[in-house]
Amino acid sequence: xxxxxxxxxxxxxxxxxxxxxxxxxxxxxxxxxxxxxxxxxxxxxxxxxxxxxxxxxxxxxxxxxxxxxxxxxxxxxxxxxxxxxxxxxxxxxxxxxxxxxxxxxxxxxxxxxxxxxxxxxxxxxxxxxxxxxxxxxxxxxxxxxxxxxxxxxxxxxxxxxxxxxxxxxxxxxxxxxxxxxxxxxxxxxxxxxxxxxxxxxxxxxxxxxxxxxxxxxxxxxxxxxxxxxxxxxxxxxxxxxxxxxxxxxxxxxxxxxxxxxxxxxxxxxxxxxxxxxxxxxxxxxxxxxxxxxxxxxxxxxxxxxxxxxxxxxxxxxxxxxxxxxxxxxxxxxxxxxxxxxxxxxxxxxxxxxxxxxxxxxxxxxxxxxxxxxxxxxxxxxxxxxxxxxxxxxxxxxxxxxxxxxxxxxxxxxxxxxxxxxxxxxxxxxxxxxxxxxxxxxxxxxxxxxxxxxxxxxxxxxxxxxxxxxxxxxxxxxxxxxxxxxxxxxxxxxxxxxxxxxxxxxxxxxxxxxxxxxxxxxxxx
Ligand SMILES: [Zn+2]
Numbered sequence: 001x002x003x004x005x006x007x008x009x010x011x012x013x014x015x016x017x018x019x020x021x022x023x024x025x026x027x028x029x030x031x032x033x034x035x036x037x038x039x040x041x042x043x044x045x046x047x048x049x050x051x052x053x054x055x056x057x058x059x060x061x062x063x064x065x066x067x068x069x070x071x072x073x074x075x076x077x078x079x080x081x082x083x084x085x086x087x088x089x090x091x092x093x094x095x096x097x098x099x100x101x102x103x104x105x106x107x108x109x110x111x112x113x114x115x116x117x118x119x120x121x122x123x124x125x126x127x128x129x130x131x132x133x134x135x136x137x138x139x140x141x142x143x144x145x146x147x148x149x150x151x152x153x154x155x156x157x158x159x160x161x162x163x164x165x166x167x168x169x170x171x172x173x174x175x176x177x178x179x180x181x182x183x184x185x186x187x188x189x190x191x192x193x194x195x196x197x198x199x200x201x202x203x204x205x206x207x208x209x210x211x212x213x214x215x216x217x218x219x220x221x222x223x224x225x226x227x228x229x230x231x232x233x234x235x236x237x238x239x240x241x242x243x244x245x246x247x248x249x250x251x252x253x254x255x256x257x258x259x260x261x262x263x264x265x266x267x268x269x270x271x272x273x274x275x276x277x278x279x280x281x282x283x284x285x286x287x288x289x290x291x292x293x294x295x296x297x298x299x300x301x302x303x304x305x306x307x308x309x310x311x312x313x314x315x316x317x318x319x320x321x322x323x324x325x326x327x328x329x330x331x332x333x334x335x336x337x338x339x340x341x342x343x344x345x346x347x348x349x350x351x352x353x354x355x356x357x358x359x360x361x362x363x364x365x366x367x368x369x370x371x372x373x374x375x376x377x378x379x380x381x382x383x384x385x386x387x388x389x390x391x392x393x394x395x396x397x398x399x400x401x402x403x404x405x406x407x408x409x410x411x412x413x414x415x416x417x418x419x420x421x422x423x424x425x426x427x428x429x430x431x432x433x434x435x436x437x438x439x440x441x442x443x444x445x446x447x448x449x450x451x452x453x454x455x456x457x458x459x460x461x462x463x464x465x466x467x468x469x470x471x472x473x474x475x476x477x478x479x480x481x482x483x484x485x486x487x488x489x490x491x492x493x494x495x496x497x498x499x500x501x502x503x504x505x506x507x508x509x510x511x512x513x514x515x516x517x518x519x520x521x522x523x524x
Contacts, residue, residue: 030417030428031089052101059501059522060348060396062164063384064125064515065097067377068118068183069359069370071406072495077367077450078374080421085375089418095375096382097401100497102504106512107493108405111140115491118359119194121404121512122186127157128516134194136186136223146192147206147213149220156190160519164350165237167523171349172238172338176315176331176373177356178245180223183404187352188234189226197223198248198265215268224248228272228279236283239305239341239349242334243356246290246309249273257290258326262312273307280305292327300340308334317357317369318376319474331355335380339387348396350523353380362407363486365457365477367450368422370409398501398522400515403494408453408480408487413439415449422472425449438467452480455487 033041067074075095083093110120111130123131132140138155146152161171175184180197196202199222202214213219221229224245230238247256249272250264266272273288280286284304289295291310298306310328315321321328329337335353342349355377361370381401388394413425416436424446426436438446445463448471457480470476480487496515498506502522506515 031092033092054504055395055501057396057501058524059398059519061169061342061350061388061393062160062398062519062523063351063353063400064160064519065353065355065377065381065384065399065401066122066125066183067355067358067374067401067403068177069362069405069407069489070355070374070377070403070494071409071490071492073409073411074358074362074370074374074403074407075495077409077411077421078371078378081371082375082378084418084421090421091417095378096385097378097497100399100401100499100503102498102506104496104498104506104508104510105493106402106496106510106515108403108512109491115489116405117194117489118182118404119186122183123157124511124513125402125404125515126159126161126186128513128520129157130511130513131157135192136182136194137190138192142192143208144192145203145207147203147209147211147219149218152190152192152220159187160516160523161187161238161350161352162231162234163520164523165231165234168237168347169349170237170239170342170345170347171234172240172342172351173243173354174240174331174334174338174352175243175354175356176318177243177354177360178248178314179241179243179309180227180245180248181243181314181356183354183356184241184243184352185223185227188230188238189223191220191223191226194223196220197245199225200252200265200267222248224266224272225270228275235279239345240308240338242306242308242310242329242338243354244309244311244313244315246273247312249276249309256312259312273309276305276307290326292324292329295329295333295337298337300337300344304341304344306337306341314357314360317361317373319369319372330379331376332380332383336383336387339384343387343391343393353384355380359407362409362452363455363488365452365455365480365487366475367409367478368472368474368476370407371421395500398503398519399499400503400506400519401497402515404512406490406492406494408455408490410451410453411449412451413447413449415439419449420472421449422476423448424466424471448478451478452487453490454482454484455480456483456485457487458483 080090083090110116120131142155173184182194206213247265251266251269254264256262277286286305289308358373414427415425416428425439427439457477505518
């Protein structure tokens with residue numbers, strides 16, 4: 001049965017039921033479904049499950065989607081918000097990846113962290129190995145702040161992107177964060193410090209040995225430079241890199257083209273955006289784009305390489321993107337373009353897509369932007385399914401959707417079905433026919449469904465009276481218990497969703513680094 005028709009029909013009944021709800025003694029039907037509908041949906045699920053069969057093909061392509069900080073509560077709340085934006089009650093809605101046939105739980109601790117940052121968690125997925133806090137694709141015997149290029153070279157662990165390049169496949173990276181940020185960087189860079197994104201971020205001397213570091217002979221390269229100077233094999237393979245972080249590629253003597261007050265962050269005087277074009281030229285037509293019109297002008301049919309850096313730092317939140325001065329593509333548009341470049345390779349491809357700013361909005365205590373970025377992340381996954389289906393390669397593509405770690409984000413209280421997910425908790429009334437009423441705390445004040453355990457949303461003078469506050473406003477900061485400048489990550493498991501070749505190996509309770517081993521098993 002087509003779910004959309006199903007929901008649309010019963011939505012009408014639900015609205016009717018609610019408008020009649022004040023009649024004396026009439027039971028309120030909060031959800032749109034009748035008893036038989038729940039049974040029909042359950043039976044349909046069983047029938048679908050019976051027809052599932054293991055796809056044991058070799059994966060021609062692998063796409064790894066990582067929602068940065070996209071814990072399970074974030075997925076639930078985004079699913080409800082997306083449904084409510086379509087005028088449904090929301091809980092029954094399904095994000096694009098909610099339809100994937102296989103799921104598992106992912107344990108996100110790292111070699112030295114109970115609750116991890118993005119560096120070791122993405123390293124786990126990229127290399128098959130759990131690393132140390134802040135380190136990218138080097139092993140745990142690496143000293144913090146290690147500056148020697150020779151030492152890093154000895155300790156580096158090969159990534160799935162590097163393996164795919166060795167297999168002769170094309171590769172790509174798409175993110176709403178800086179392309180040098182921990183999650184995308186773990187695929188192509190090897191370094192002890194995730195913050196060494198431009199050379200100006202490196203210390204002048206090694207904190208362990210006192211040896212000269214930044215710019216010195218034999219010192220490790222900054223992450224932006226590593227992306228340009230990858231091995232010849234990866235250089236040929238890495239066709240698309242789209243995201244933010246432009247100033248990390250620009251010399252400090254050059255002003256940003258979009259924000260003339262910002263300047264480049266490189267002290268070595270190099271313009272790595274131009275070096276991308278010249279270093280890739282031997283392999284094919286290469287371009288650099290920093291705004292939407294240049295991005296749109298790039299035609300995958302007659303171009304091979306595209307570096308797109310659309311902001312000095314991270315790209316805009318989806319909620320703010322329309323106001324960008326020079327215009328920038330959405331995550332869905334970047335993913336679509338990357339796929340059209342990569343699909344030209346008859347040997348297949350590896351693509352990583354990160355919804356990088358779900359995490360940033362959560363750190364800011366701002367659920368609205370975190371959820372709209374999660375919905376856009378889901379849209380990028382749907383677009384991927386559509387593009388692969390149209391190209392006839394969907395069943396040859398392993399698609400994994402997961403998160404690197406969670407956040408302290410909660411869905412709490414006893415809100416009624418269909419209650420605005422960004423709103424105050426309005427509970428099911430004690431008597432049928434009565435209007436929904438706000439839940440109240442011990443002091444008689446209402447509270448929101450969404451909140452954080454810690455972060456900037458903590459109010460130093462106690463709980464505010466939210467009775468007349470628009471908690472659905474895009475800038476509203478959900479309340480938090482522990483006051484912190486930035487809300488933190490959380491340590492519980494995250495979800496993994498999978499479809500395509502070897503997707504059935506995603507099952508049960510998994511260590512995060514096993515995701516790499518599933519991707520490699522599918523590719524081999
Ligand atoms: Zn974070």
